[in-house]
Amino acid sequence: MQREHMADLIAFIAVADEGSFTRAAAKLDSSQSALSHTIRRLEARLGVRLLARTTRSVAPTEAGERLLASLRPAMEEIGLSLASISELRERPAGTIRLTTTEQAAHELLWPSLKPFLERYPDINVEVSVDSGLSDIVADRFDAGIRLGESVARDMIAVCIGPEMRLVPVASPAYLARQGRPETPHDLAAHQCINLRFRTRGNLYAWEFEKDGRALNVRVDGQLTFNSMPMILRAALDGTGIAIMMESYSRPYVERGELVPLLEDWCQPFPGYHLYYPSRRQSSAAFRLLVDALRWRG
Numbered sequence: 001m002q003r004e005h006m007a008d009l010i011a012f013i014a015v016a017d018e019g020s021f022t023r024a025a026a027k028l029d030s031s032q033s034a035l036s037h038t039i040r041r042l043e044a045r046l047g048v049r050l051l052a053r054t055t056r057s058v059a060p061t062e063a064g065e066r067l068l069a070s071l072r073p074a075m076e077e078i079g080l081s082l083a084s085i086s087e088l089r090e091r092p093a094g095t096i097r098l099t100t101t102e103q104a105a106h107e108l109l110w111p112s113l114k115p116f117l118e119r120y121p122d123i124n125v126e127v128s129v130d131s132g133l134s135d136i137v138a139d140r141f142d143a144g145i146r147l148g149e150s151v152a153r154d155m156i157a158v159c160i161g162p163e164m165r166l167v168p169v170a171s172p173a174y175l176a177r178q179g180r181p182e183t184p185h186d187l188a189a190h191q192c193i194n195l196r197f198r199t200r201g202n203l204y205a206w207e208f209e210k211d212g213r214a215l216n217v218r219v220d221g222q223l224t225f226n227s228m229p230m231i232l233r234a235a236l237d238g239t240g241i242a243i244m245m246e247s248y249s250r251p252y253v254e255r256g257e258l259v260p261l262l263e264d265w266c267q268p269f270p271g272y273h274l275y276y277p278s279r280r281q282s283s284a285a286f287r288l289l290v291d292a293l294r295w296r297g
Contacts, residue, residue: 008042009071011035016060016068093122094285100145104272105129108161116292123285137277142286148270155275160293163268165246169258173238184208184217184265191240192219196226206243208265
């Protein structure tokens with residue numbers, strides 16, 4: 001295969017993955033016009049249309065999908081081979097792509113990542129913050145960070161944080177006006193701040209458990225957000241009761257700005273885990289990062 005043919009195929013994969021000539025050009029450090037010319041040249045050489053173009057999007061045709069199905073495993077194999085060669089260097093190197101939630105990024109990933117990068121200057125880490133459950137294989141991530149109960153069974157999961165609790169909280173001003181709920185059923189008489197999941201679109205049903213009895217409560221109130229920082233702001237301003245991770249609300253509880261509620265109904269559950277495909281051939285850089293993040297509490 002000639003060198004320019006390989007470059008054409010790499011360009012095609014980039015456009016298909018990004019769904020945009022503009023984003024693919026930025027990724028390849030090329031111009032949009034040059035990239036468009038490359039794809040037209042590849043299609044002319046093969047005699048088939050590989051990409052369907054509209055004014056808003058770019059997507060593979062049936063022929064393009066068939067080509068991608070062959071190219072991606074081959075390119076991944078090449079990448080793994082190059083990674084294994086790079087391990088022969090004196091210092092570990094490479095790029096690791098992670099997807100994580102906002103809270104896990106702030107509370108667990110960054111405190112470990114900062115000293116890790118200082119120790120291994122040839123390792124690069126790309127972090128995508130996303131509240132949804134990404135398909136790390138399809139989206140080309142090396143690993144993801146999510147709550148343990150959300151990790152698929154066919155993944156290798158490594159615990160990177162302590163157990164967690166979801167606890168309702170409210171400001172002292174709100175409780176002075178409306179009183180304090182004694183059981184989850186009492187929440188029906190309160191203004192509660194709802195959370196709408198960004199990916200699934202449904203409202204979160206507040207989960208409680210006591211003496212082995214599980215209870216899910218659909219709460220009601222004037223406010224619904226899909227952003228935890230906004231839910232926190234509303235709770236601090238006394239507009240209602242919110243439920244959030246205990247670690248997230250702890251600084252405000254310690255300062256007396258929020259009061260925890262129904263704590264005897266709030267049981268711990270497995271915390272954040274790093275997960276990745278069981279068939280993944282781990283590089284030295286990836287193994288070092290896994291070890292740096294591993295929870296030892």
